[in-house]
Amino acid sequence: MKYLDEYRDPEAARLLLDEIRRVSTRCWTLMEVCGGQTHSLLRHGIAAELEGTVELIHGPGCPVCVTDQEAIDFACQLAQRDDVILASFGDMLRVPGSRGSLLDARTAGARIQIVYSPLDAVQLARKHPEKQVVFFAVGFETTAPATALAVKQAARDQLDNFSLIVSHVRVQPAMESLVQAPDNRVQAFLAAGHVCTVMGYESYESFVEQYRLPVVVTGFEPLDLLEGILACVKQLEANEVRLENRYARTVQAAGNQSAQDLVREIYQICDRAWRGFGVIPEGGLELCLEWRQYDARTRFSEPALPVLGIDECRSFDVMTGHLKPPDCPHFRKSCNPESPLGAPMVSSEGACAAYYRYGMTASH
Amino acid sequence: MCLGIPGKVVHWLEREGAFSQAEVEFDGVRRVVHMACVTEAELGDYVVVHAGIAISRIDPIEAKRIFETIAGWGDDEGWRPERLEEPEAPQ
Ligand code: SF4
Numbered sequence: 001m002k003y004l005d006e007y008r009d010p011e012a013a014r015l016l017l018d019e020i021r022r023v024s025t026r027c028w029t030l031m032e033v034c035g036g037q038t039h040s041l042l043r044h045g046i047a048a049e050l051e052g053t054v055e056l057i058h059g060p061g062c063p064v065c066v067t068d069q070e071a072i073d074f075a076c077q078l079a080q081r082d083d084v085i086l087a088s089f090g091d092m093l094r095v096p097g098s099r100g101s102l103l104d105a106r107t108a109g110a111r112i113q114i115v116y117s118p119l120d121a122v123q124l125a126r127k128h129p130e131k132q133v134v135f136f137a138v139g140f141e142t143t144a145p146a147t148a149l150a151v152k153q154a155a156r157d158q159l160d161n162f163s164l165i166v167s168h169v170r171v172q173p174a175m176e177s178l179v180q181a182p183d184n185r186v187q188a189f190l191a192a193g194h195v196c197t198v199m200g201y202e203s204y205e206s207f208v209e210q211y212r213l214p215v216v217v218t219g220f221e222p223l224d225l226l227e228g229i230l231a232c233v234k235q236l237e238a239n240e241v242r243l244e245n246r247y248a249r250t251v252q253a254a255g256n257q258s259a260q261d262l263v264r265e266i267y268q269i270c271d272r273a274w275r276g277f278g279v280i281p282e283g284g285l286e287l288c289l290e291w292r293q294y295d296a297r298t299r300f301s302e303p304a305l306p307v308l309g310i311d312e313c314r315s316f317d318v319m320t321g322h323l324k325p326p327d328c329p330h331f332r333k334s335c336n337p338e339s340p341l342g343a344p345m346v347s348s349e350g351a352c353a354a355y356y357r358y359g360m361t362a363s364h
Numbered sequence: 365m366c367l368g369i370p371g372k373v374v375h376w377l378e379r380e381g382a383f384s385q386a387e388v389e390f391d392g393v394r395r396v397v398h399m400a401c402v403t404e405a406e407l408g409d410y411v412v413v414h415a416g417i418a419i420s421r422i423d424p425i426e427a428k429r430i431f432e433t434i435a436g437w438g439d440d441e442g443w444r445p446e447r448l449e450e451p452e453a454p455q
Contacts, residue, residue, distance in 0.1 A: 001391045003370040003410055003422055006431070015434045036367045089415075117416025119398055139415070142368070146415040149400055152382055194368050197412060197420040198401075220367060227430055249427040250368075250412055250420045259401040259419060262382070349367075 003249070007221030008044070016226035017046075020233055021053050028236050029055045029185050030229060031178075031321055033171060034192035035062030035349025036220050042358040044222045046229075054229055057185065057321030058354075060174045061192050063138045063167075064091045064347035065315055066274040069307050071167045072097030075136050077302050078165070079110035085128060087121035088136040090114040094337075094346040098308040102136075118143075118150035118164075125154065125162035134296045137164040142194040144168050144285055145259040148266035151287070151294050163296040168285040169272055171195050172203060177280050178320055179211045185321050188214040188232040190225070193247040198263075200255025201245060208243045219247040266291050275343065276316030313342025318351050325355040332356065368412035370422055371397070373405050388413060 032038055038058045041047045047056050060066055076097055079086035086102070093103045093114065106112045111131075115121050118135050125133035137147040147164060154162040171192055179186060191204060196217045204215045214235040218228030228246045235242055245251055263285070272284025287295045312330065317323035325331055325344070335341040337356060344350035371388035377396065378385045384399040388411065398417040405411055411418040 001370070002372070003427060012431065012434055015437050019434075019437065117398075119416045142419065143415050145401055145419065146398070146417045149382065149398060149417060156383070194412070194414060194419065197368065223430055248429065249423050256401050256420055258403070262400065 004221060007219070007223040009223065013044075013222050013226055016223065016230060017049055020050065020226065020230050023230070023237055024053045024233050025237060027052055027055055028233055029057060029187045029321070030190060030232050031057045031059045031186040031188075032190040032218070032225070033059040033061040033175065034195070034220075035065065035347065035351065036194070037061070037190060037192070037218065037225060038351050039349060039354045040220050040222065041225055042354040044225075046222060046225055050229070054233065058318065058351040059189075059321075060178065060274070060277070060319040061140070061171060061195075062319075062344065062347050062349040062351070063140050063143070063169055064089075064095055065319065065343040065350050066169055066174075066277065067092070067095065067138050067167050067343070068273045068275050069096075069098045069311065070273070071136075071165060072102070073099050073305055073307065074297070074302070075134075075165055076100060076102055076105040076110070077305065078134050078296060078300060079105045079112050080108070081132075081300075083132050084111065085124060085131045085133050086110065086112045086136065087115045087124055087133055088112060089116070089138065091347045091349075092136055092138060094340060095343040096340060098311075099305070118147045119153065122150050122153045122157070122159065122162055125159045126157065129161060132161050132163065132299070135162070135164050136167065138167045138169075140169060140171050140192070140195050141199045141263070142192075142197065144263045144267060145198060145256075148262040151266050151291055152262070154294065163294050163299045164287070165296045166267075166286055167272075168267065169274060169280075170269070170283055170285065172207065173280050173283040174274065174277065176207070176211075177277065177283075179213065181320065183322065186213065188216070188236055190218040190228045190232065191215050193217060193219045193224070193251060196245075196247070196251045196255065198256050198259045200253050201243060201251065202253050204243050208241055212241050214241055215243050217243075217245040217247050217251050219250065276311070276313070276319065311342070313344070315342045315344045315352075318344055325352040328352070368414035368419055370410045371395075371413055373407055373409050373411060376407070379403060386418075388418070
């Protein structure tokens with residue numbers, strides 16, 4: 001397919017790999033922020049090819065993986081109500097909350113519908129006026145415009161049976177909390193291309209300046225990733241610190257203004273608990289006061305349930321680059337895609353799922 | 365979750381602000397896509413679609429840049445930029 005296949009050209013990839021090896025004089029540690037990039041790096045064998053040249057560590061860029069257990073518990077709680085249809089991206093279904101997953105709730109009779117777009121959830125609300133349709137709104141800045149549009153459509157159609165569990169998260173505050181940690185290992189970032197498609201990358205100028213780390217906006221196909229890696233390595237070798245855009249066919253400096261306007265109209269920045277990370281200041285988006293009637297937490301007065309048990313999943317260590325999934329004591333033992341202990345094992349962007357799927361068993 | 369897939373805008377259904385929609389073709393399959401964020405796209409343009417909405421237009425000139433860069437490195441057997449399709453004229 002155009003703009004996909006040509007970016008998988010093996011011969012071009014080989015040239016880029018050779019160039020990365022040629023310019024590297026030592027093994028650099030880079031973090032790809034986005035889970036989609038993690039999967040692509042493993043699927044296309046790039047991580048393995050670059051072993052010893054570049055160590056790739058996998059960032060917090062999987063919104064499903066960082067969704068707080070409490071939000072999943074709340075979604076399960078609402079799904080169990082007779083008057084509710086819960087709509088969710090398929091990725092969320094197997095992710096364990098502290099009282100089971102949405103799939104467990106569905107097995108127990110809850111009405112849960114997988115959708116591909118938040119706009120499909122609005123459609124569902126139109127079709128079922130007798131039910132309350134609740135959309136589990138997870139996602140980074142990439143997804144927030146789609147859920148903002150869903151809210152606007154529900155308002156236009158005067159649907160009073162549509163609401164959201166808002167769990168949107170913002171990627172840059174998480175990157176900041178990561179590099180501020182005293183044990184930070186990241187030497188340069190491959191920034192998440194599709195978040196930048198919406199938000200632009202100008203806001204990284206001050207990040208680069210403050211933390212003295214190269215940031216390269218990078219796409220998802222093998223050539224995109226290899227070019228991003230090469231740009232990082234070149235900067236590190238030259239002892240330079242710059243912001244570069246290597247995904248310019250899609251990403252502009254200021255991002256997509258219409259998308260940002262939509263998000264600004266519907267949402268405001270808030271502090272948010274990230275699974276494994278704790279509360280990240282300014283790490284999330286919540287509905288503005290004017291749109292709060294679309295917030296499921298406002299609409300339903302369910303009693304707040306305490307989160308149960310301890311989370312055994314080591315996802316925090318994985319997402320900060322301190323543990324490779326195969327080195328997690330649970331990997332392929334008590335944790336596998338059929339019965340996951342944590343979201344990174346089931347999400348289509350989870351690092352553990354990527355290692356499981358592409359057969360990586362040893363530490364890299 | 366954050367992946368976006370490129371598709372070609374083949375037919376505008378509604379081209380008015382927040383509720384704009386178009387048919388977009390992905391590898392031969394057509395789907396209705398919300399276009400509120402890319403209302404300036406023309407027929408034949410490629411857009412990146414995520415969670416049912418188009419979030420960006422693809423710049424065909426920028427799309428060729430990497431191939432032109434690495435074309436200079438390879439040996440004669442290597443990749444040549446002519447292998448990349450020319451951007452199609454808007455229909
Ligand atoms: S292998 Fe399982 S338990 Fe370990 S970090 Fe990954 S998801 Fe969590």
